[in-house]
Amino acid sequence: MKLDLSGLQSFPSIPGSAVDDLGEDLFAAPSFQLPACSDFDGFQKDAIQMVKPAKGTTTLAFIFKEGVIVAADSRASMGGYISSQSVKKIIEINPYMLGTMAGGAADCQFWHRNLGIKCRLHELANKRRISVTGASKLLANILYSYRGMGLSVGTMIAGWDEKGPGLYYVDSEGGRLKGTRFSVGSGSPYAYGVLDSGYRFDMTVEEAAELARRAIYHATFRDGASGGVASVYHVGPDGWKKLSGDDVGELHYKYYPVAPTPVEQEMTDAPAA
Amino acid sequence: MSIFEYNGSAVVAMVGKNCFAIASDRRLGVNLQTIATDFQRIFKIHDKLYIGLSGLATDVQTLYQRLVFRHKLYQLREERDMKPQTFASLVSAVLYEKRFGPYFCMPVIAGLGEDDVPFICTMDCIGAKELAKDFVVSGTASESLYGACESMYKPNMEPEELFETISQALLSSVDRDCLSGWGGHVLLVTPTEVQERTLKSRMD
Numbered sequence: 001m002k003l004d005l006s007g008l009q010s011f012p013s014i015p016g017s018a019v020d021d022l023g024e025d026l027f028a029a030p031s032f033q034l035p036a037c038s039d040f041d042g043f044q045k046d047a048i049q050m051v052k053p054a055k056g057t058t059t060l061a062f063i064f065k066e067g068v069i070v071a072a073d074s075r076a077s078m079g080g081y082i083s084s085q086s087v088k089k090i091i092e093i094n095p096y097m098l099g100t101m102a103g104g105a106a107d108c109q110f111w112h113r114n115l116g117i118k119c120r121l122h123e124l125a126n127k128r129r130i131s132v133t134g135a136s137k138l139l140a141n142i143l144y145s146y147r148g149m150g151l152s153v154g155t156m157i158a159g160w161d162e163k164g165p166g167l168y169y170v171d172s173e174g175g176r177l178k179g180t181r182f183s184v185g186s187g188s189p190y191a192y193g194v195l196d197s198g199y200r201f202d203m204t205v206e207e208a209a210e211l212a213r214r215a216i217y218h219a220t221f222r223d224g225a226s227g228g229v230a231s232v233y234h235v236g237p238d239g240w241k242k243l244s245g246d247d248v249g250e251l252h253y254k255y256y257p258v259a260p261t262p263v264e265q266e267m268t269d270a271p272a273a
Numbered sequence: 274m275s276i277f278e279y280n281g282s283a284v285v286a287m288v289g290k291n292c293f294a295i296a297s298d299r300r301l302g303v304n305l306q307t308i309a310t311d312f313q314r315i316f317k318i319h320d321k322l323y324i325g326l327s328g329l330a331t332d333v334q335t336l337y338q339r340l341v342f343r344h345k346l347y348q349l350r351e352e353r354d355m356k357p358q359t360f361a362s363l364v365s366a367v368l369y370e371k372r373f374g375p376y377f378c379m380p381v382i383a384g385l386g387e388d389d390v391p392f393i394c395t396m397d398c399i400g401a402k403e404l405a406k407d408f409v410v411s412g413t414a415s416e417s418l419y420g421a422c423e424s425m426y427k428p429n430m431e432p433e434e435l436f437e438t439i440s441q442a443l444l445s446s447v448d449r450d451c452l453s454g455w456g457g458h459v460l461l462v463t464p465t466e467v468q469e470r471t472l473k474s475r476m477d
Binding site: 056073075077079080081082085186220221222223224225226227228248249252253258 | 274278281302304305306307413448449450451452473474475476477
């Protein structure tokens with residue numbers, strides 16, 4: 001199977017430009033070097049194990065009357081260790097499309113940026129914005145060509161195009177699904193529980209944002225690998241807008257305020273004899 | 274993840290001026306899923322002796338019940354409470370009895386000995402005692418706890434300051450661990466009183 005490296009071509013070299021050697025390097029198409037070893041498959045397997053991403057996260061997105069809501073937590077964990085509580089898991093591909101990050105952070109960041117580049121090129125070549133369907137298909141085809149090589153990407157592409165709001169789930173196994181409600185990551189079962197029971201198509205933006213926030217909060221409570229800050233974005237006809245970024249530790253006490261417990265026995269001063 | 278990380282735990286004990294504090298987190302989980310946020314890990318043996326057990330939750334409960342049983346027998350025979358040093362030797366012996374099929378627990382023992390001198394020690398799961406003069410830690414967050422305690426600890430702290438220090442050390446360490454946290458439980462023991470407090474912490 002020939003590797004599809006078209007995803008790595010940034011722009012064609014300008015013909016006839018009077019450049020020196022530096023220019024040639026600048027305009028050469030980027031390429032990935034393959035390791036020069038005898039056991040290429042074994043090396044791949046070890047490399048995959050080393051980067052072993054556990055998809056410890058909670059991200060969700062759903063379509064409703066007013067557009068798409070996209071929400072995620074912000075924790076990065078390596079096994080039991082929390083490596084960061086402030087990771088940006090909602091990636092801004094362009095002003096009207098968002099992607100979520102689950103799986104390997106480097107993989108998601110790189111390929112979302114690459115997708116943004118290709119979307120912009122499409123706009124310039126066709127004088128119109130790319131549809132969400134098209135963008136997700138571009139990404140899915142790239143990821144399919146790297147299938148089995150250890151990329152770990154579980155992303156949702158959400159945007160607003162001529163047909164209205166669009167939401168696709170794309171993963172590194174090569175799957176691409178169109179849908180109205182998705183949640184990805186180790187905390188997704190908990191998020192689905194809250195999301196599915198509270199979802200209505202005709203919600204206002206505030207109600208939808210609150211539902212998304214609650215779903216992420218409940219996932220961070222139950223799942224050890226999710227936590228930090230619950231970010232909520234809304235994608236409308238004019239593009240995306242960040243609605244809120246609440247620290248989940250504070251959200252807990254907002255939803256479940258501490259009630260003063262009745263004191264069973266309190267020490268008081270002995271009455272003076 | 275290993276068997277010690279199955280349930281997730283964090284226990285720490287610190288020595289102050291004529292007092293000691295012992296603290297633990299309150300999470301009970303099954304791998305990444307949180308099951309309960311009110312799990313008790315610190316147990317009273319007698320008024321001036323407490324044991325905190327980290328590791329597999331079922332072994333925590335069973336080991337505690339066995340140790341209380343042994344201590345009650347001791348009380349009946351000797352007509353007095355056990356000294357902390359003696360109790361530590363007892364725990365070490367009980368753990369080594371199971372050398373080839375151990376309890377998956379790492380105990381932290383804290384007590385006031387003769388003349389109310391504070392005593393703390395920790396053990397590995399087969400009973401190797403490690404005495405310390407300042408603080409001892411145990412659990413999935415132990416590496417973070419070592420760092421936090423090392424930097425926050427001062428000798429001869431008064432009870433209020435000791436409470437503050439141990440709480441901050443515990444909370445900041447479990448905030449870097451996926452498997453422990455969800456609340457904190459601190460016991461501060463002086464010769465005259467025992468203060469028990471629950472900490473308000475991040476629940477993620």
